[in-house]
Amino acid sequence: MAAPAKRSRVVAPAGSGEHDPASDPDPDPDPDPDPDPDPVAGFLRWCGQVGLELSPKVAVSRQGTVAGYGMVARESLQPGELLFAVPRAALLSPRTCSIRGLLEREQGALQSQSGWVPLLLALLHELQAPASLWSPYLALWPKLGQLEHPMFWPEEERKRLLQGTGVPEAVEKDLSNIQSEYCSIVLPFMEAHPDLFSHRVRSLELYRQLVALVMAYSFQEPLEEDEDEKEPNSPLMVPAADILNHVANHNANLEYSPDCLRMVATQPIPKGHEIFNTYGQMANWQLIHMYGFVEPYPDNTDDTADIQMVTVREAALQGIKVEAERLLLHERWDFLCKLEMVGEEGAFVIGRKEVLTDEELITTLKVLCMSAEEFTEFKDHSGWEDKWEEDSLMITNIPRLKASWKQLLRDSVLLTLQTYATDLKTEQDLLSSEVYVKLSWREQQALQVRYGQKMILHQLLELTN
Template sequence: MAAPAKRARVSGCSPLAAPRPLPAGSSGGEPEADAVAGFLSWCTRVGLELSPKVMVSRQGTVAGYGMVARESVQPGELLFAVPRSALLSPQTCSISGLLERERDALQSLSGWVPLLLALLHELQAPASPWSPYFALWPELGRLEHPMFWPEEERLRLLKGTGVPEAVEKDLVNIRSEYYSIVLPFMEAHSDLFSPTVRSLELYHQLVALVMAYSFQEPLEEDEEEEPNSPLMVPAADILNHTASHNANLEYSADSLRMVATQPIREGHEIFNTYGQMANWQLIHMYGFAEPYPNNTNDTADIQMVTVRDAALQGTKDQTEKLLLHERWDFLCEREMVGEEGAFVIGCEEVLTEEELATTLKVLCMPAEEFRDYKERAGWGEEETEDESLAITNIPKLRESWKQLLRDSVLLTLQTYATDLKTEQDLLSNKEDYAKLSWREQQALQVRYGQKMILHRLLELTS
């Protein structure tokens, strides 16, 4: 699911295909050639059409299995087409009737329970038609999502990035969902779910796999319904990701089609996109980050309450503190801020421009002006040009706005365990960087990208 162009940071998951920094072999450890051959034969049987110009391979890819061009490909060329009958979803699995009948009982916060139950059933079915597809899955016990890191390591490496907090919410929700919905369902249908799949550990792994490998069909622009449920898309989930991708998945009534968006030379890898994903989102949901400065969609967060705290630092007495809290409550009522929200700063724009501009204005305006503004509830106000929060316009902001924004950035930087100079030294020394573990390298890229954005804000507000 592509992230919207302007978005407030919220916790949760947006499932899409993912790269894999891991060896495959979750369904029996078949040799690589046999696994690929079996998958290609399965594709033929189910009508999944692969262009003769592409091949599935572990050679020439950035991580694990991927797809590589056998011949040069031009923009607009079809790379493969997946018929909807070949998608693995609650509607296509072998217990689709049961899942449909029990749909109301399987409602959950994530909306993923029916797909997860479908996967749990198919994984242990002796003759599941999806077995050749499962053969290219990563090894479930070696997924690199931070939810599988020891808590101490997660906090040490990702403190300040927002990832530990997102993971903790995930773990609480996964456990609750499993014991309140999934396990009772499997026990009630024990003839369909063997004891081997009735495991919280396995459920954690499948949640991570769905988080990283499933797709979520976008709603039409005029639709205001709940997001579509995730589904597994064979072949499409083989593609690795980069912000500068060269292919894109298109949806039609009969099939899902991967189409080239840029020229792809012979021997070069084919990359999909997951949408506008910051590095903290990539590591949270997929277990990897793009090296700086490759991720042009990277962002840094300033917690909304941090801006409030920065404003409180400037109050002189109890009267000013009470007025500041009144302003904050007003912003909450206007749904411009929240206790768990964040202002999102991108490389080239403030993605939550309206929310941040309104917050800076309300917290910085004189008391009498605020009274008048509150009475009119701020409706119909037009922002002047010098109040624009385009990155390039930040130096032109009112001095009070710039000072509050700068103080908020400084408080945000204090939440990290290391400073920018320490991380610059690590990244600039190839030998030292190579000695880091995979997790240390990925976490460093997340922290560094965020700090570079924040330090640019410091420069612009000085």
């Protein structure tokens, strides 16, 4: 994920195991039987205790925010002004939690594909620890059990509302990976340390909810430029920073330094306006999958639509009746796989202004549309002379592509549109009618995801006509 991004989708080891979530303990451990009647006041007192410096020009509030708690400007702010600074000691991570020594000693046993297990164990412990340093911070979290990620939607509703968007498939992978990670690593670890993890937190359902919360509220510190080959940094919880909501046109950004993390204004913020961070360049399908919300069309300028790579192969195979030609096309596809331009599970990502996977798409269209002689020469020389001359493929340049490339792209778009349950006109009619306000919140969010993707795909249809 890009450096400023808040979150990263959990990718736990593949696998599954039979487990009945209904048999789990209460997923809300209710660690504080006597919660502060004013959690914001308690959080602000805690900030003073741990040295978290909040500018007097900002306020934590539920009033004037787009969702839940947020941060609002008490006074006008200018670019570069410090909104708050979080000392590293106030971060909640495996290195700062009260069981950090144990997590460090056992790090070998806690390895997973996601890399999230140590943080999740730290959160499970702090949630039920009677004297957790972070209790006032945890009190501002959304109530577990009320998160709106699609992983908590009924399967039928998820598939019905989000068919074709890529979200149901991503959720199914997550649920399988989460269960595998919990059953093979997390639960055995908690059972081996019953003095540190009460029965209240030994719950697959609670673990799912914490995974969703980490997806939606954790941060990953970016790697240094000379560390690009390293694994991404583990996620961590950043008090105050995770209060800020997201929009594509954000007005604040998190900066990292050796001593603290600083949230700084990036554009003028008038008095009374909400302060927004960025979770990265997130399409609506990513926002709903990882955070449980979307930006209504056309606000999300980072929205994208995917064309599955195998769909382009399917489009190229349409109409081929001669077995020799079919074999030749498969040979070309295999060669593209060796070049790492395509893959069975990959996708070409189309933004509203440019193709984000332009090299992969251009190379694929060219190779699949080559004559047999051109392909032979291409294989022998591992390249060609007339490469695409632009730095990136802007959407407005699509009409400049060769006719055969445009036709293949158009056929691929048409096949992609068939994966949705409804067409663009149906979505437009819903959005423009009084019916929209009567839809459930989930129906509205899913409609925005589908509509944004279809608008991008229909734009491609017009440009390849």
